[in-house]
Amino acid sequence: MEFLVTMTTQVPDGVTEAEVDEVRGREAAHSRELAAAGQLLRLWRPPLQPGEWRTFGLFEADDADQLELVLSGMPLRIWRHDDVMPLTPHPNNPVSPTPLSAAATEYFAVFKLTVPDDAPPALVEERTAGEASRTRELAADGKLIRLWRRADGPALGLWQADSPDELKAILESLPLAPWLDTQTIPLTPHPSDPGRQAA
Template identity: 55%
Template sequence: MEYLVTMTTRVPEGTPEEAVADIRAREAAHSRQLAGRGHLLRLWRPPLRPGEWRTLGLFAADDDARLEEVLASMPLRVWRTDQVTPLSPHPNDPSPAAAGRPGAREFLVHFTLEAAEDTPAQDIASATVAEASCARELAARGYLVRLWRLPGRGRALGLWRAEEPAELAAVLEALPLAPWMTVETTPLGEHPNDPSPSAT
């Protein structure tokens, strides 16, 4: 299984800088080990407020219990709280992506399908078929990297690439299901411990 983990670190006031540097160095080394074992897939920096220390991670584990063992083994866990979101396979997931967009920025996009009750079922069905075809095309063009189902009805999470937010917004607005979806986009920054060679 795959999981999205929001990791928030709060260093206790008065902690010596040397202690922080030591744990960060051990965290980096341990992250490389977890990546080598196939548990840590990606790390990103979301937009941060001043003084905030938060990371988004994509992890893989056999089950929830094994994931907790992985997270508990990370040195920064002594100062960190983790919010775990299980990710389920999505039928339109293009992994592995067919193409890349070198130098493009990455974004996480949350989708929620919210069609009105009087929306004809055939309209949604037709758009869903068209959405699958569109997803394949966007993956081939390097926009869509991964796609997962989220807990709850009609919810999905996508990893996307684009040169700038406006470009991605135009792509998302053209999706066949766009008239019935709410979209929340999070720009992602590079993380020094990200194990993916495709992150840049």
Template identity: 55%
Template sequence: MEYLVTMTTHVPDGTPGQAVDDVRAREAAHSRDLAAEGRLVRLWRPPLQPGEWRSLGLFAAADAGQLQQTLASMPLKIWRTDQVTPLAPHPNDPGPGTRPGRSGTEFLATFVITIPDGTPRQAVEEAEAREAVRARELADQGHLERLWALSGHRRALGLYRAGDSAEMQAIVKALPLDPWMTAELTPLTPHPSDPAAVSSRDRRKP
């Protein structure tokens, strides 16, 4: 199972800078180990306020208990609080490693679909079928990287890549389910310990 974890770090006042640097170095090394073991899949930075220290991590674990063991093993946990969001399989998920490479910014998109009362069932099924086709097209184009179901009725989380916010907004507005959907977009910036970035750097080494 996969989980999205929002990790917020608060370093106590008066903590020596060297101590912070040491913990961060151990965190980076441990993140590489977790990635090699398949437990840490991705890491990102969301938009941050000045002085804010927060990361988003995509983790894989057999269950919630194993995830908590993974999170507890991370050196920064001594100063960190974690918010865990379980991610369930989505029928339109292209799956990891199936997309072509594309430059641009990654976005997390949280979707909530509300079907108006009285909408014919056939209209819903046709829109959902067109949504599945469009998801495959976006994956083939390198825009849709992953898609998960969230707890609650008709809620989903997508990982997308686009040239900028305007292009990402256009992608969402063109989705067949957009007339019944609200979307919250979070732009992501690279994290130095992101397994995908580390793997890319390793491939470029002579």
């Protein structure tokens, strides 16, 4: 089972820069061990405010208890709060892995679908089928990397595009776009991201 973990670190007052560097060094080494064991799949940095220290991590674990064991063993956990979001595969998730592009920016897109009450069933069926076809095309074009369902209902997509405008055009091309409330989050590379290191 996969989990998206938002990891927010706040270093207490009085901790020296040398102590922070030492813990961060151990964190990087431990992240490599977790990646080798198949427990840490990806790491990203979201947009940050000055002084903010936050990371998105994609983890693999049998269940929430096993994930907690993994997270509690990470050196930065002494200063960190973790928010865990269980993920399940979306029916339109790409069948084959989408290669990462070194030049592109990755984005999360959160989709909340609201079908109008007066939408004809035939139109709903047509757009749903078109959505599945279009996501396959976008995966083949190297734009859609992964697609999940979040535990709280909305879908979560991992995309890559050359610019925000390209991503906007991609998302607007989805047949269900008129019924989607979409939030996008640009991601920047994390130095310990095993996905980028393997690419």
